[in-house]
Amino acid sequence: MCSQLKAIEFQLDSAGMSKTMLDGLKGANSVMGKINESMNPQEMSKIMKEFAKETMKMEMQGDMMQD
Numbered sequence: 001m002c003s004q005l006k007a008i009e010f011q012l013d014s015a016g017m018s019k020t021m022l023d024g025l026k027g028a029n030s031v032m033g034k035i036n037e038s039m040n041p042q043e044m045s046k047i048m049k050e051f052a053k054e055t056m057k058m059e060m061q062g063d064m065m066q067d
Helices: 002-038 041-066
Strands: none
16 A cells, blocks of 8 residues: 555656646747747858858867877
């Protein structure tokens, strides 16, 4: 009997945690939607390409300094 009550308590705790997580994801979902509305994919692509280029430069300079 005691073990069954513990199992039920665990299930209730688990359900409570799932609800809390779901509520948090709902909030995150609305924030992500607003960000996506305001983001320009072409500009983001340009920024990412520039970042990749600068990262490669930095790695090459680091390699040269190590040699």
